[in-house]
Amino acid sequence: MAEGVAGTSLYERAEHAARIVRSRTKLEPQIAIVLGSGLGGFADEFEEGIGVPYEEIPGFARSTAQGHAGRLVIGKVDDVPVMAMQGRVHYYEGYSLEQVTFPIRTFKLLGVKTLILTNASGGINVQLSQGALMVISDHLNLMGDNPLRGPNDERFGPRFPDMSAVYSPELQEIVIEEARAIGVEVRRGIYGALSGPSYETPSEIHLLRALGADAVGMSTVPEAIVARHMGLEVLGISCITNMAAGISDEPINHEEVMATGDRVRDVFTLLVQRVVGRVHRRV
Numbered sequence: 001m002a003e004g005v006a007g008t009s010l011y012e013r014a015e016h017a018a019r020i021v022r023s024r025t026k027l028e029p030q031i032a033i034v035l036g037s038g039l040g041g042f043a044d045e046f047e048e049g050i051g052v053p054y055e056e057i058p059g060f061a062r063s064t065a066q067g068h069a070g071r072l073v074i075g076k077v078d079d080v081p082v083m084a085m086q087g088r089v090h091y092y093e094g095y096s097l098e099q100v101t102f103p104i105r106t107f108k109l110l111g112v113k114t115l116i117l118t119n120a121s122g123g124i125n126v127q128l129s130q131g132a133l134m135v136i137s138d139h140l141n142l143m144g145d146n147p148l149r150g151p152n153d154e155r156f157g158p159r160f161p162d163m164s165a166v167y168s169p170e171l172q173e174i175v176i177e178e179a180r181a182i183g184v185e186v187r188r189g190i191y192g193a194l195s196g197p198s199y200e201t202p203s204e205i206h207l208l209r210a211l212g213a214d215a216v217g218m219s220t221v222p223e224a225i226v227a228r229h230m231g232l233e234v235l236g237i238s239c240i241t242n243m244a245a246g247i248s249d250e251p252i253n254h255e256e257v258m259a260t261g262d263r264v265r266d267v268f269t270l271l272v273q274r275v276v277g278r279v280h281r282r283v
Contacts, residue, residue, distance in 0.1 A: 010098065011153050014105040017059045021083075021110060024052055025074045029081040031276055032112040034088050034103075034223060036119035038258045039239060042269050043084040046075030051086070059106070061089040061099045072103070077273055080280040083107070090219055092196035097147035101226040105156065108230045114171070114279055115227045116272070117236045120260070121217035122199070122244035122252070124209050125189060130243060131264050133271065135175045136167050136236030137188040139221045140213055143195045147222040148229055157229040166224050171235040171279070178274040184267055189214030191238055193221035202246025216244055235275070239264055 008016070027048075035042055043049065051071045054060035063070035069086040076082065085103055089095050107115065121134075128134055152159045172188060179186035192213035194200060200208070200216060208216055215238050227234045241260035242252050 018109040027081040033084040043073035049075030121215040121238040123240040125214035
């Protein structure tokens with residue numbers, strides 16, 4: 001992990017990280033995107049893009065997962081200033097949830113108002129085929145931890161934040177409309193988050209299905225919770241890269257996840273570009 005500022009609060013460390021990022025660009029994005037496994041290529045197409053390795057940002061943890069480049073890219077999408085995490089860090093890598101969500105804290109102090117979270121996930125709902133895109137309507141936090149556990153700093157948000165509408169209904173509708181405009185079907189669904197890194201057993205998937213989950217993964221939820229704690233507007237998009245255990249008889253491997261992400265790259269890129277434009281024009 002990049003060196004932080006010893007003996008300071010989480011808020012002050014996030015302020016320090018924000019100052020470092022701000023020193024690298026004159027852009028002031030109000031939209032930030034977290035790119036999941038196999039989806040990082042989207043940031044390669046930013047106009048006037050500059051990439052800052054996580055190691056150069058104090059407090060940002062180093063990404064060790066395959067398919068996560070580990071850098072913050074700042075640039076423009078159709079002339080709209082944006083910043084994107086080209087890969088995230090995960091709880092299963094051994095980091096605390098405070099470390100996992102530290103970049104989201106930094107985004108808030110950089111002036112970001114809207115956070116777009118993307119991920120590669122396993123399909124539980126049989127109506128979601130491999131390669132489908134799902135807009136997250138709600139989540140199940142089954143990771144066994146919460147990123148808000150511990151002392152609360154009121155400068156970020158309240159001790160007990162409301163989570164009745166984590167994912168903005170307005171942003172969900174924008175995704176559905178823009179997908180329809182390019183001839184792509186996108187369903188709403190509930191995302192179940194487990195700690196990983198092992199994939200789930202068939203029995204665990206049957207339990208998740210009974211609980212109402214449409215897709216399952218190992219990320220996104222901690223970031224969404226922290227974003228809502230700070231009042232950010234959140235949009236979540238899952239790429240169904242494989243069918244979960246017990247839904248399909250095929251064994252699951254990370255290479256398949258990456259291959260599916262690459263296959264849907266063009267559709268994903270076009271959709272997110274259009275969504276970014278709509279969000280910006282709305283503001």
